[in-house]
Amino acid sequence: MATLDLAPLTTFDAPGHRTAPSPAEVRGLRRDDVRLLVAHGDRLTHARFGDLADHLEPGDLVVVNASQTIAGEVDARLAGDGAPRGAVVVHVATDLRDGTWVVEVRTAPDAARAVLDAEAGQTLTLTGAGEQSVLTLLEPYPREHSSPISTGNRLWRAAYAGASELAELLARVGRPIAYGYLDRRYPIDDYRTIFGTTPGSAEMPSAARPFTPEVVTRLVSRGIAIAPIVLHTGVSSQEAGEAPQPEWFEVSASTARLVNVTRAGGGRVIAVGTTVTRALESAVQGAPGRAAVVASEGWTKHVVTRDAPPRVVDGLITGWHDPAASHLLLVEAVAGPRLTQLAYDAAVNEGYHWHEFGDSALLLPAPAEAIAA
Numbered sequence: 001m002a003t004l005d006l007a008p009l010t011t012f013d014a015p016g017h018r019t020a021p022s023p024a025e026v027r028g029l030r031r032d033d034v035r036l037l038v039a040h041g042d043r044l045t046h047a048r049f050g051d052l053a054d055h056l057e058p059g060d061l062v063v064v065n066a067s068q069t070i071a072g073e074v075d076a077r078l079a080g081d082g083a084p085r086g087a088v089v090v091h092v093a094t095d096l097r098d099g100t101w102v103v104e105v106r107t108a109p110d111a112a113r114a115v116l117d118a119e120a121g122q123t124l125t126l127t128g129a130g131e132q133s134v135l136t137l138l139e140p141y142p143r144e145h146s147s148p149i150s151t152g153n154r155l156w157r158a159a160y161a162g163a164s165e166l167a168e169l170l171a172r173v174g175r176p177i178a179y180g181y182l183d184r185r186y187p188i189d190d191y192r193t194i195f196g197t198t199p200g201s202a203e204m205p206s207a208a209r210p211f212t213p214e215v216v217t218r219l220v221s222r223g224i225a226i227a228p229i230v231l232h233t234g235v236s237s238q239e240a241g242e243a244p245q246p247e248w249f250e251v252s253a254s255t256a257r258l259v260n261v262t263r264a265g266g267g268r269v270i271a272v273g274t275t276v277t278r279a280l281e282s283a284v285q286g287a288p289g290r291a292a293v294v295a296s297e298g299w300t301k302h303v304v305t306r307d308a309p310p311r312v313v314d315g316l317i318t319g320w321h322d323p324a325a326s327h328l329l330l331v332e333a334v335a336g337p338r339l340t341q342l343a344y345d346a347a348v349n350e351g352y353h354w355h356e357f358g359d360s361a362l363l364l365p366a367p368a369e370a371i372a373a
Helices: 049-055 166-173 213-221 253-264 274-282 326-335 337-349 367-371
Strands: 035-040 043-048 061-065 067-069 073-079 086-095 100-107 123-126 133-140 155-162 198-201 225-231 247-251 269-272 296-300 315-318 360-364
Touching (some): 035 049, 043 049, 049 213, 049 360, 061 253, 061 274, 073 166, 086 123, 086 166, 100 133, 155 166, 198 225, 213 225, 225 253, 253 269, 274 296, 315 326, 326 337
Parallel strands (some): 035 360, 061 269, 067 198, 269 315
Antiparallel strands (some): 035 043, 073 086, 073 123, 086 100, 123 133, 133 155, 225 247, 247 296, 315 360
């Protein structure tokens, strides 16, 4: 198995107090009023997300993720070998489409840490469902590129048994996957974007959260097209150095055609988030210089890195990622390490907010920057 270099070059202090504790609306802002740092070459501009159209050009194409966030977090009791383990939180990450699911077991009550000492054969009895609903841990879920600091098993393949389908049960009693840095629980609608039409993401494709109908109208009025893909996200709590898991993606023939026509006409393809970047780059065929997107669907294991840079994505709209995260490595692959470091230094110095309810960046590298190591 080939070894991937999964260590980002960008360095900065962990966000800490800069993590957004709540949705923008709770903080007295509109969704599109979060801050937007525009990094274009050596030029940095501090703007608001509602101004996005002013920083793109007619003929550009903005590609968004139409996956809708599910309520993938439920309470459970972990038991096995005749000795109950007790209360835990389960994150339902991925429907493997073979009757089993990828799940992560985390500590109760706020899912602050992964439970790493669970064992095959243990059961998770889901609480609050009003019916007997059980997930049985079958085996550790394979990680092609594990974290060098990993101990124990973080993800599991699990079989479900219950009176209701698991997706139906989650819709009824589940809640959005959340971590301890938020100030309280928020409803599922706060974790959904205006583009979400196809349920399946364990966590919100958050780069698109600041989009509003007004932002879309301004983009289209300026001659900037919008096209969807689908990529269902797994859990984003990767350990340092851990690559993203395989994820289900779909790129339609119409979106593939729009991407290819945009590039042929000299426009730029702007991916809204790491999910869109991964999906588009998983649908590329052809040698560099002749690369084209083709209609595709299936499980992608493709990891976008500096050594495997994007071939069709020219720019990126994204939130702010933690140090050493694989998402940050993808950002470097699109924007180049120099521009990424410049943007992160500015975001830290100017007090930008991190994580799913935080601020945004628009990274527009020059062609040479995108491939520079």
